[in-house]
Amino acid sequence: MPTTNTCANCGQDIYNLRTTDSGTALWRHRDVRSRAGCRGASYRSDTGWDDSIPRDWKARPLQPGKVPKMTPSAEQMAERRAEVDAIPPLDDRTAKMATLIAMAVRNELEELHGGDVPNILTDEQMAKINPIVRNATATALLAFRHPSNQRLARWLDFQAMLVPDYWERPELVDDL
Numbered sequence: 001m002p003t004t005n006t007c008a009n010c011g012q013d014i015y016n017l018r019t020t021d022s023g024t025a026l027w028r029h030r031d032v033r034s035r036a037g038c039r040g041a042s043y044r045s046d047t048g049w050d051d052s053i054p055r056d057w058k059a060r061p062l063q064p065g066k067v068p069k070m071t072p073s074a075e076q077m078a079e080r081r082a083e084v085d086a087i088p089p090l091d092d093r094t095a096k097m098a099t100l101i102a103m104a105v106r107n108e109l110e111e112l113h114g115g116d117v118p119n120i121l122t123d124e125q126m127a128k129i130n131p132i133v134r135n136a137t138a139t140a141l142l143a144f145r146h147p148s149n150q151r152l153a154r155w156l157d158f159q160a161m162l163v164p165d166y167w168e169r170p171e172l173v174d175d176l
Ligand SMILES: [Zn+2]
Pocket: 007, 008, 009, 010, 011, 012, 029, 037, 038, 057, 058, 059, 060
């Protein structure tokens, strides 16, 4: 079974989420993983939902040789695809969480930086590491916050692929 198709109702891109144990294929519109409804999938942040799409329409694969009940214009499709790929703005809450995590990392790195053992990390290196940790953390948190965003999901998948088998499970820090 192909994993992507065109919706026989609204003509938007759909993909096969999974097949249930009873053999029913579950189709979702491409942009929002949890949305089966055609109207919901037409959402754009600037213009909202396309009200010309009936509310009871659900994602349904197009059979070969048939045409969808409704075909969005090329412009509408391009705009909706752009919406899918748009990176959501970094909200204040996520930015604050990233800052706090980066501070915790920085404090733990202090073991390598200060103290009476010879400094491994110089002030200059620490100054470079701090924003790197902050920004990477903010990006990861944003990706967790927007699981249906394709670009963020790809970025997170890529990180997951890079984690080596020999990395230990994280533990809590000593100085709680
Ligand atoms: Zn549809």
